[in-house]
Amino acid sequence: MRLEGKVAIVTGGAQGMGRAISLRYAQEGAKVVVGDLNLQGAQAVVDEITGANGQAVAVEVDVRDQAQAQSMVDTAVQQFGGLDILVNNAGVGKIIPFLETTEQDWNFMFDINCKGLLWCSQAAARQMISQGRGGKIVNLASQAGRRGEALVLAYCASKACVINMTQSMAMALAEHKINVNGIAPGIVDTPFWDEVDRQFAKLLNMEIGEPKRTFIKSIPLGRIEQPEDVTGAAVFLASAESDYITQQTLNVDGGNWPS
Ligand SMILES: NC(=O)c1ccc[n+]([C@@H]2O[C@H](COP(=O)([O-])OP(=O)(O)OC[C@H]3O[C@@H](n4cnc5c(N)ncnc54)[C@H](O)[C@@H]3O)[C@@H](O)[C@H]2O)c1
Numbered sequence: 001m002r003l004e005g006k007v008a009i010v011t012g013g014a015q016g017m018g019r020a021i022s023l024r025y026a027q028e029g030a031k032v033v034v035g036d037l038n039l040q041g042a043q044a045v046v047d048e049i050t051g052a053n054g055q056a057v058a059v060e061v062d063v064r065d066q067a068q069a070q071s072m073v074d075t076a077v078q079q080f081g082g083l084d085i086l087v088n089n090a091g092v093g094k095i096i097p098f099l100e101t102t103e104q105d106w107n108f109m110f111d112i113n114c115k116g117l118l119w120c121s122q123a124a125a126r127q128m129i130s131q132g133r134g135g136k137i138v139n140l141a142s143q144a145g146r147r148g149e150a151l152v153l154a155y156c157a158s159k160a161c162v163i164n165m166t167q168s169m170a171m172a173l174a175e176h177k178i179n180v181n182g183i184a185p186g187i188v189d190t191p192f193w194d195e196v197d198r199q200f201a202k203l204l205n206m207e208i209g210e211p212k213r214t215f216i217k218s219i220p221l222g223r224i225e226q227p228e229d230v231t232g233a234a235v236f237l238a239s240a241e242s243d244y245i246t247q248q249t250l251n252v253d254g255g256n257w258p259s
Helices: 016-027 039-051 066-080 103-131 153-176 191-204 210-216 227-238
Strands: 007-011 031-036 056-060 085-088 135-140 178-185 249-252
Touching (some): 016 039, 039 056, 085 103, 178 227
16 A cells, blocks of 8 residues: 555545545545535545545535635644645636636635645645644646646646746745655546536537547547546555656546646
């Protein structure tokens, strides 16, 4: 087991990639705090983990709220005695044409994807620094952060911000042996992409499901990404095997984006 004895927080852990990462971390021996706006969903993931003899606790958290981010870290310390790994996975996206992007849309995506990531990372890093045994922070970016898209300006910008914040945080935390890296998934079969598909379909006058089928055709590895496909990278970047890697964002996208 590659995360034996470690304590991990996974934000947005109630479904999709956050759920898959939480389950995999528990299988690798970590004690997991599953944080989400959706407490019922987070609790269901915790039940899956404890049902398989793992250790986990659910926390209701809105990552946009600094005090709630702190209290999630406090829960990890109270329940499991410390914190070694934070996965900033909670995120939202909306497909909106450039000219129709409103302040509300912009704030919605940047508040959760970037500001929430900052609050959670600060609270986690302070705890890791005080423990003096290093740590790992893994941020969920996106292929969307690697390039612009006419219908996806705000989400693309927020994920470019995540890639950039990963670099700054890595520089700031290197002296404390806290590694900060990112994962940039491609088109992942989660409730998130079901909603993205509906929004693209409406804007492009397509049938529901058609945008997904069309985009999948261009993936070099020939199939849509499953939430489990990111878990190998998420374990690697949280384990001792990546101790000399920091500031990097790794594409896990079936070859969908070349750099
Ligand atoms: N699905 C994709 O194709 C894809 C691709 C690249 C990157 N991503 C990114 O990966 C991450 C996970 O995506 P997913 O597809 O599993 O998403 P999802 O929508 O299936 O799950 C996201 C989870 O985050 C939670 N959440 C939302 N806002 C929150 C908040 N303010 N505080 C706490 N929790 C909150 C939701 O309740 C949900 O459980 C996101 O950051 C997303 O932007 C997704």
